[in-house]
Amino acid sequence: MAHAPTRSQLVRWRAAIFAIFLASGLSIATWASRVPAIKSGLEIDNIAVGLLLLGAGIASIIGLSIAPIVLARAGARRGMLTALVIVGIGVATIGIGTDLLSSYPVVLVGLALFGFGNGAVDVMMNVQGAAIEKSSGRTLLPLFHAFFSFGTVIGAGLGVVAAALEITVVAHTGLMGAVIVLLALVSVAGIPAREDAGVDAAPAARPPWRERVLVAVSAWREPRTYALGVIMLGMAFAEGGANDWMPLAVVEDHGADEALGAAALTVFSVAMTVVRVLGGPLVDRVGRVAVLRTLAFTAAAGLLLFIFAPTLPLVFLGAALWGAGASLGFPLGMSAAADDPEKAPARVSAAATIGYVAFLCGPPILGFISENVGLLNTLLVIVVLIVLSGLFSSAARPLAVASADAPVGAPSRSRPSER
Template identity: 60%
Template sequence: MDTQLSRSRLLRWRAAIFAVFFTAGLGFATWAARVPAIKVNLGINDFQIGLLLVFSGAFSIVGLSLASVLMARFGARRGMLISLVSFATGLTLVGVGGQLIPMFAIVAVGLALLGLGMGSVDVMMNIEGAAIEQTTTKTLMPLFHAFFSFGTVIGAGTGALMALWRVDIAPNAFAIAAAIVVVAIAAVANVPQREIVGDPATGDENGRWTERFVRALSAWRDPRIWSIGIIVLGMSFAEGGANDWLSLAVVDGHDGSQSMGALALTVFSISMTVVRVCGGPLVDALGRVWTLKILSLTAGTGLVVFILAPTIPVALVGVALWGAGASLGFPLGMSAAADDPTKAAASVSAVATIGYVAFLAGPPALGWVAHEIGLLPTLWIIVVLIVLSGLFSGAAKPVAGSKVGAAHSTRQAKP
């Protein structure tokens, strides 16, 4: 890594990655918020909407796997640019197929490109975020992920306003797609070139990219990566399960109103975001492993309180603890996977793939079980996975040479 970065260049690099995280959340939420408009414009049913959602999720997972190929071939900077342009192109096609030329096939192709771009840029922005952590020796990954959350809030809110003002999907999608392209160009201009992530140091393109790709696949043979994957798996289930089933669990399981269900999801989201904003200093004070242990206990306790709650106010307390505890599993998993810069690209790709599969496939699986035994009893599955995540938290211990993830006292004890 280039150790001669000036302070201003480092600040520009950090701001650029904050912007990438924000626009990734913004673009994703823009599509998600306009699903009802797309359904009406295309005249399709819930089953066909479900197919589109599965299509988008499947190509996101493909994008995660392609990230290593893009970085091996083009380097992180150009790979991130290609991914963001794919993301923006996909969102543009969603606008075209969702309104201007209403066609299910066009929307599906758009979602394929959107998913590919989203999945691949997710790996690269986390690698860049981890590199910034190592450079600054501060835990910043939770804050980077908080910016993704900010983007989803702005995207969803903008989509809601567009729907309220009867602005259709096309202008909404086109405006956000243009913003993604602008951010992509500006961000890449402010990300330093680093040979360690495949960026060519000179005009030499280094044609042995296939060798770099083969080395990237070695991450799947690393037991530490699988253990970190289990940490991320449990917390992805905790987050994804809440996003998809929390509101319904309040209504059907606790006899609450629909407004109470929406309030519970809001409490969960706010709790997650607050802890992500404050998470960096917490990790630097306690260390990555102890932070994960404490938060897994918090999430598990909160979910048990929610399941057993005798009243809605008690259930909301459980939801707040659940959200706080689930907040840092994914970002700290990404940070731990990237501890070794020479393996960061492959390791982050592997761990992110495990997390995304859990995030996307977990909620439907929970729905099938809930159909058989009821929603609240089904949530005990997530409790077990959270406990498993906590038991494997030791895998996130910083590797030798890593500059982040250890408690302050540990760092100060070193000569």
Template identity: 50%
Template sequence: MSDGLQTSRRAPAPLSREAVRAWRNAVFLIFALSGLAVATWLSRNPAIRDLLHASTAQMGWVVFGIAAGSIVGLTLSSHVLAVAGPRATILGCLLVLSGGLVFAGVGASVLTSMVWVIVGLAVFGAANGMLDVSMNVEGAANERALGRTVMPLFHASFSIGTMAGAGLGGLAERLHVPVLAHTAVIAGVLVLGALVAVPRLQPHPDAPAEPAEDADGHGVSGWRSRLAIWRDSRTVFIGLIVLGMAFAEGSANDWLALAMVDGHGVSNATGAFVFGVFVTAMTVGRIVGVTVLDRFGRVPVLRATAGLAAVGLTLLIVAPAPWLAVVGVVLWGLGASLGFPVGMSAAADDPATAAARVSAVATIGYCAFLVGPPLIGFVGEHVGLLRALLLVLVLVALAGLTSGAGREPGRTGRTPATPAD
């Protein structure tokens, strides 16, 4: 071991029941704030396009700004977490996230500059990508402290945040609230939420008392060790679980309403309603999933939900009547609900490598969110959207086949030292 290593840090003291519960509630709030931020921008996209007088192709560059920033944030997240720690990282991400949101709003409303909007959204995306990893690492640590499954509920809180953001965005559109005023108010909410939530986060009780890294990045948490996570087969297989289910979720977000309209001949309003059915099924699946996961374990539940998603997709694709397609959508939503949160829990099983593994798995999952929808659109242009969804079916099947990678280490021994409700 290098002479330049610092003294090993002490493991934190055991937490009280009240502290663990306050920590849990803070993580709920952080997930909801992330969802609120993302939905705020997405809900104002039509207004942004009008302000910039942008074409569809130009709006594609706006989306690319968020995507590129997200990949940068995901890639750097484990290194930033190792240096700054979860509290400082989450606080910084929420503050930068709010700043990027306002900056993009200024770019659209005051400067009417596509370049400044893209820069603002790249900053926004980088902060949100890093926040995604950080809050999942924090959620997994709290889950271990609680001694029971709670990660799907954190992701349900994210979904509720997106629903609130979309609703407020729709209301802002109806009331003709300027984009800059809207983004500034939401940014204020993000800052206030950060100041409320972050002080309630706790040191991870099971964090290893490892040595700090030296200037060359050596030590248990050195950057070389964090990058080496990518060579671990379990990381890759967990990533494939998340990849399949993220592809299923992202494809529904972008194409489900249109697939119902074009493939099943329903009206635009009905297509939007069916998408709402999918989102509701996802949220219900995440809420109910905590009980099911604690009773049966990750692997059987992941396999069962992959099967549900596969049956639902098949029904949607081949259904002779719209009502049967809607039944398929419900099964698809329920089946796709748990893959991402369970994958995050599995990636964070080992506290010593949690940040690096969650970063790697989240990066794989985000590839599905970023690449999947354009791929479905390209294939759908040639064979129709319903048939294009067969690609999703293939990846869902792959997620089911690799579900064994999510198995809990010593599941029967998961009992909380200080029970927290």
């Protein structure tokens, strides 16, 4: 765009990205809530489930790697529409492979499509969210990620209903796939037609392709990118591990039924959503660093309680603390990466890549480990990563450049809460 968006354009743009975050969360919770049924239907073990997740992870890495190119060439509107259509097809294919064909390879193909589409849309929607923060001058990425959590809450809740009513996986995933495609078709109309990777310049005024590639690569040579990556890696592991393994851990290790497994994921998602809704104003008041350190402690304590709890009520309390603590690591990492408006798209893409690799590839690794030491013991790995995330929280302190234009609603450099 050659000029700043009008108020009405900004509202429509923001609503569109809210819907896309929600659709992504809905897709992930739809898969996660039916993992026990899929495992049972295919008659596979945790290693085989881990291989399915690994396939989704590899596909997601491909998707997130090409996302900046898609943004530069096709723009956010067409890029995100295509990615979400692929996600919807992938979700439906998972159900077809489970119930109609009883085919492990078909389910793997479905997860590959699901992973590829989600990887691509994750980078694009975070770049768009950072651009909206810049235009509005407020911390908004936690709220965008709250809509992702709304999607996981709705998806997990529907998973509880589907499991309790013994609705087939194919019927459940087919309906959810159609809903995701419909959300994509409706929402992308609100994205500015010439918005391209969060850059406000018109296409003719943008730097040459080679120069944009060099800027994108430069983000990977900055130590701060990797420090932010540690923050996001720990919290992405915490979130991804819950989405993919919490229902199974509740069912197989805490002795509950499938509906209670999905209910635990719902509790996790609700807690995460509440903190993300409240997170923006809280960060503007006390600062990113203080919030991240506090939540890292909360997540570690909650996960330890979930692992060692002797009763189901304590398991659910642990799930709530785990979800609350893991809520803001990823969005605040994105916000920190966008502190410099001129380099925001490249830095956001790099940071999203690190976080998303952990989010998608972490759970398969946990699956392999769990076959040797048990699923609950394996979750202790996440506790260690959460502690590391808290130790690196100071990397999220706003850059000096942020105080000039306040692109992401960061507090002033002089505020003591940022120390």
